[in-house]
């Protein structure tokens with residue numbers, strides 16, 4: 001056939017998928033060939049990703065892709081969540097299993113970092129809000145890195161780069177994923193050597209930054225033989241899942257805000273230049289790197305993590321529920337009117353989520369959501385209210401009104417959340433595509449192959465290939481009133 005066949009492997013924090021794409025020059029069609037769970041492991045006092053298992057799943061995905069109609073893919077690209085990394089020694093061996101960003105070892109070091117570089121200054125230098133998950137604090141907490149002991153020839157590869165290295169043997173730091181580290185200068189888009197020197201993090205850990213859509217190399221011969229697949233190019237597409245998802249927002253010309261909805265909700269806009277004002281910092285925005293080499297100005301909101309964790313707790317207690325059942329519960333819940341600040345860092349670690357939510361409501365002087373139904377309702381409404389607050393902030397930063405909200409990613413399956421987002425923001429919500437991350441990954445590969453020229457062309461392809469669904473605002477007056485209550489409840493406080 002005439003189509004270009006490609007493979008995207010997308011690692012999310014709770015599951016991963018291998019998706020093949022066929023691009024015929026006008027539209028893309030996708031097909032999932034492998035899906036797997038991503039279950040991090042607590043080992044001793046620490047929390048890790050199961051890297052070897054994940055690499056195995058990646059290979060399973062490549063193997064499964066060889067039988068698709070039209071022939072095996074000509075290229076593969078990996079994207080993952082942000083901020084995490086592996087260290088590779090001079091012999092190419094993985095030096096320790098990568099930590100999970102929800103590991104608590106960074107908590108003590110943040111204040112040490114701030115005494116070397118004040119938090120405000122860090123934001124001015126990097127455009128990244130300080131959060132305990134960021135690579136900068138993780139690397140600072142690594143004995144080996146800062147003592148220099150055993151660090152000879154050590155390289156730091158962010159998760160997608162690490163997968164690409166073990167697939168191809170080529171080391172590179174790709175721009176979008178590197179931008180989540182808190183160690184990049186958002187103006188020059190290079191590693192910030194001033195920060196590295198001040199924190200005694202050796203510059204030798206880092207490789208040159210490559211831009212999204214760069215051909216890295218070929219699949220290693222031993223892997224090709226093991227998996228019985230033909231030659232395949234390995235591409236640094238957009239290594240950060242959120243950057244890939246934003247690349248596939250089917251947007252037209254009108255100003256819009258995006259929400260990439262999954263474990264996290266990432267809400268923001270795209271800019272040519274970083275927004276480094278005090279207002280941007282005080283509203284907890286980050287300037288990350290976009291797939292077009294531009295800036296993604298966005299805020300991390302806890303997202304469906306809140307629901308995932310409640311579901312996990314309830315299953316442990318003997319009540320396993322599907323996400324649809326959870327939504328049914330929320331719909332059946334009586335008006336509760338209790339809210340949480342879904343950007344608050346207290347919700348970051350795993351465990352005991354229903355109880356933490358009850359305590360949060362109690363401590364902020366609200367009615368305590370006792371039943372499961374009341375808790376689910378509280379989560380979903382609180383997310384929508386946080387989106388509204390973030391929209392207000394975005395409009396102030398951009399100096400213009402956003403006409404629509406585009407929501408992409410797995411979270412759009414929660415239709416209640418989509419509708420509430422429209423109601424609370426008073427803007428039409430355009431939902432889809434659900435597989436935004438894999439689609440963005442595939443289209444950035446198409447860009448590397450020279451089949452499309454830029455983000456605008458990619459978005460046109462996505463719009464034609466995956467028609468989105470629109471939710472119109474309802475009950476505007478009621479929600480405006482509730483939003484005012486919400487704003488008064490949570491006058492700015494420390495967040496993620």
Ligand code: LFR
Nearest residue numbers: 080081082083241242264266
């Ligand atoms: C979403 C995401 C966010 C990042 C968070 C942690 O999957 O990549 O953008 O802040 O995970 O890495």
